[in-house]
Amino acid sequence: MSSDDPRAISANPTVNTQARTEVPRRDVERRSPHSARRASDRGNNRPLPASVLTPPTPPPPPHLDDYGAIVGQSQLDTLRYLAKEFKGKTIKMVNSTAVGGGVAEMLNRLVPLLSELEVLTHWDVITGGNDFFEVTKAFHNALHGAPYQLTQAAKDIFLMYNEQNRRRMQFGEDLVVIHDPQPAALVLSRPHTPAHWVWRCHIDLSNPNPGVWEFLRPFVAQYDTAIFSSQSFTQQLPIPQYLFYPCIDPLSEKNKELADSQVQQICDEFGIDRSRPIVTQVSRFDRLKDPVGVVQAYKLAKKYIDCQLVLAGGGASDDPEGATVLQEVKEAAGNDPDIIILDLPPWCAVQINAIQRASTIIVQKSLKEGFGLTVTEALWKAKPTIASAVGGIPNQILHKLTGVLVHSIEGCAFQIRYLLTHPEFARSIGSSGREHVKENFLMTNDVKRWLLLFRILEQAKGQLSQAA
C-alpha cells in the first residue's frame, strides 16, 4: 500500500481522530481538487482524461476471508490460531497522523484486521501544533542524514507536546506500539502500565544526524523492543530489534486484480500503446527517484530496441521542487513521442495499477530510497523489475532471482535491453518476485508478525514471572 491510496482518508474505523488538533498542511493540499490541474505528456502537453480529475468513492475495506484466495486457507488458519490466545487482549497503536503517509495507510488496514481477529486494537493519534510538526519534520529529515543543528528550543517543543499527549492518553492496553520518532517519548508512561512497549521505526536510521539520534536514543532504549523495516536501517540498541517488512495490501485499488479490458481502457486514455514494449517508473517527481536518469537509460536502450517509457507519478502540483523536477524531466525527454509523462493526482490508484499491469518492465532507479513500496507493487504484479540497490530494495530484489539490481544509468539501460530480449528470463524473475512478495510483503504477513511478536513478548514475560 503506498501513500497515494485514497482510502486512507475514510477507512479508519477505529482511529481516535478527535484528538487531532490540526491536519498537516501537506495532507490538506494533497486532497485539494486544484491538484487535478495536471497533465499527461506524450511529446506535447495533453490534458489528463476527465475520468481522473475527481476522486472516486473508496470501496469498503476487505475482510480477512477476502485474503484467503490470495494467501491460502492455511495462512488464515495460522492467523486465527495465533489470535485465539489473545482474545480479549488489547493493543494500542499510536502515530502522528490519521491521514496521508504510509504509516496511516498501513494502520488503516492492520487495525481492522486485528480487531476482526478479536484482538481489539485502538489507534490513537498524537496532537500538536505547527511548531511540534515543524520540529518533528526536521527530526525526520535529520534522522535520514540531513544536516541539522538541534537546539534546546526544539527539544523543549518535542518534550512539551509528548508530555501533553502522555497526560491525555490512557495506556491500559496489553501491548502499546508507538510508531516513529514523533511520539517516542510517550514511553515515559511505561513504568505505570502493565503493557509491553514496542517502538516501530518506519524510517532509515542507518546514517542519522548524531545530535538528534543521541537525544532520541534514551527514549528508544526504554522500550521492550524496537522494530525496523530493514536490517540496514538499524542502530545499536540495548533492546532486541525485530525486522518487520513494510507491506502492501493485495486487495487495495493499487494492487487488486484488474480485468484486461480495464487495463486496456486506461492505457487508451493515456495514449499508451500496448502492442509495443512499455518500460515504466512509478514515483513522484523527486530528484531522489532520478526520473531524468530513467529517461537517459531509456534513450540508451532505445538505440537497440523499440520501446516506450512511461513516467507516472505525482508531486509536481503541490510541491515547488516537484514542479522543477517535472520540468527537468520534460526537457530530458525532448520531443520523443514514446515518452509518456503522467503527473497524476493522488487518488489515481487504479490507473497506476493498470499502468503497472500493462508494463513489460518496471524500473525504480532511485538514488536514495526508504523501503521502496513501488518495487513491492511491481513485483506483486509479477513484473520483471530493475531497481537500484539502495534502501530496502535489496530486501525485495535478490539479484537475478526476483529482479535485477543496478548501480548506474548504463547498467539500467543494459538491463532494459536484456530483459526485453530475454522474455523467458524476464518471466522467471517476475514470477519469483511475486512469490517473494506473497511470502513476505503482504498485509497478512504483517498481521502475523504482530501476533507472533505479541506471543513472544508474553512468553518472555511469563518466563520472567516464573523466575521471580
Added chain:
Amino acid sequence: MATAENLAEKSALRKPQKPFYFNNSEHLLRIGRQRASDLSALLQALQTVPDDCIFQHTFRTLQEHHFIRQGFSNDFAHWSLFACNEPALAEQFASVDVREFTAIEGLRRRMVEILDEFLQSHNMSGSRPAHEPFYFCAADIVVLPTAFCADTLKAFLDGLNQVSVHSIHHHFIEARLRLHRMSNDFSQWLESEIGLREAADAIERIDIYANTMEGVRRQIARIVSQSIH
C-alpha cells in the same frame, strides 16, 4: 512398474500406532548485533555468532526462498556473489547441503573451513569492502499445530497436499536438527508406523536444491501415492 521389493513392501503395510501430526513453524526475524563489511569480518563472525544466526542464514533462508527453483542455497553464498563479487567462494558455499548436518555446530565448522581456505589462497579478498554489509539475523520460532492429523496413508496424503509449504519445510528439512539423524519426519513416520522403508528412502533422496518447496511436496505426494496404488 512395481518391483518385487515394492510389492513385498505394499503387502507389509500396517495401520499406524501413532498418527502423524502436521505442524507448522512460524518465525519472527530478530536483527543481530553483528555485521560483516568484508570477508575477513565474515570469517570472524561465523566463528562467534550464536547457533540461531547460522540456522537463520542456512536452514531458515531456504524456507524464506522456497519458491526459487535454482540459484539460491544460503545467504553466505548469495552475499559472496552479489556483495563481494567472489563467484568461486559463492559456489563453495552454495554446494553445502544443509541436510548433511544434524547439528548446527557441524554446519558452522564447514562454512568456516570453506571461507578460511578461500582467504588463505586469496589473501587480497579478505579486506576488500563488500558493496553492502552482511547483517547477521536470527529467528524466534513458534511451532503451531495445523488442522491435519493423519492416521491413514490417505489422510497423510490429504494433509501433505493441504498444509503450507512452511509445514513441509518444518517436517522435511528442519526435522534433522530435532531428530539428530539423517532423516526427516515424513520418512520416519512412513517407515516406523506404516512399514514403507523404500518410500521413506526415496523421500529422503529428494533434491531440495533443484526443487521449489512446492516441487518437494509434489514429489513426496507422488512417492506416497505410488506406495498406496
